[in-house]
Amino acid sequence: MDDTVRRFPSQLPALRAAAAAAGFTMSSEDRTGSLLATLAATRPGGRLLELGTGAGEGTAWLLSGMDPAATLVTVELDDAVQRIAREQFADDGRVTFVTGDGGAWLDTYDGPAFDLVFADTWPGKFTHLERALDLVAPGGMYLIDDLLPQPNWPQGHQESADRLAAGLTARQDFATTTLDWASGLLLAVRRAG
Numbered sequence: 005m006d007d008t009v010r011r012f013p014s015q016l017p018a019l020r021a022a023a024a025a026a027g028f029t030m031s032s033e034d035r036t037g038s039l040l041a042t043l044a045a046t047r048p049g050g051r052l053l054e055l056g057t058g059a060g061e062g063t064a065w066l067l068s069g070m071d072p073a074a075t076l077v078t079v080e081l082d083d084a085v086q087r088i089a090r091e092q093f094a095d096d097g098r099v100t101f102v103t104g105d106g107g108a109w110l111d112t113y114d115g116p117a118f119d120l121v122f123a124d125t126w127p128g129k130f131t132h133l134e135r136a137l138d139l140v141a142p143g144g145m146y147l148i149d150d151l152l153p154q155p156n157w158p159q160g161h162q163e164s165a166d167r168l169a170a171g172l173t174a175r176q177d178f179a180t181t182t183l184d185w186a187s188g189l190l191l192a193v194r195r196a197g
C-alpha cells in the first residue's frame with residue numbers, strides 16, 4: 005500500500021493550468037483533495053462549506069465526492085482567482101460561490117449548519133474559529149490542513165498552527181484526529197448531544 009492518489013476530478017488539469025497562468029500556488033495537494041472527496045461522499049444530500057475557494061481545486065475534489073443532492077457553499081476574497089473556479093463549475097448547480105471576506109460571511113450567515121466545513125483560509129481557522137465550529141452540525145466534520153511547517157510561513161506561524169491544533173484537540177465537544185499526512189491535517193467531528 006502507498007498513499008499515491010490515482011483518481012482525480014476531471015476538471016483538475018484545466019484548473020491547474022488556469023491557476024498556474026494566474027500565478028496561484030496555494031491549491032490543496034492531491035492527498036488532501038482525495039480525503040475531501042472521500043469525506044464528501046459520506047454525506048449524501050449533505051451541506052458542505054469551503055472557506056477559501058482559491059482557483060477551485062478543493063472545490064473540484066469536494067464536488068467529485070458529493071452526490072447529486074449535496075450542496076456546497078465556497079467563499080473567497082479574491083474575485084480574480086475565484087473566477088477560475090466559477091467558470092469551470094458554471095453548470096454545476098450544487099455549488100454556490102460567494103465572493104467576499106470569509107470573516108464577514110461567517111459573521112452574517114444565518115442559515116442551517118453544515119455537515120462538512122473545510123476551513124482553508126484565515127477566517128474559520130485563525131480568526132472566527134468559534135463561529136466556524138458553531139456551524140458544524142452534530143456528527144458534522146471540520147477539516148483543516150497546512151499544520152506542518154511550510155517554506156512560505158511567516159515567522160511565528162508554527163506556534164499559531166500548533167496552538168490551533170492543541171486547542172481543537174482539547175475540546176470535549178469534538179472528537180479530533182490529527183494526521184501527519186499531506187500538509188498536516190486535523191479532522192474534528194462534532195459529538196451529538
Ligand SMILES: C[S@@+](CC[C@H](N)C(=O)[O-])C[C@H]1O[C@@H](n2cnc3c(N)ncnc32)[C@H](O)[C@@H]1O
Binds near residue numbers: 105
Ligand atoms: C489555501 S488557499 C485555498 C485553496 C483551495 N481551498 C484549494 O483547496 O485549492 C486560501 C485562499 O483563501 C483566500 N483568502 C485569503 N483571505 C481570505 C478571507 N479573508 N476571506 C476569504 N478568502 C480569503 C486566498 O485568496 C486564497 O485563495
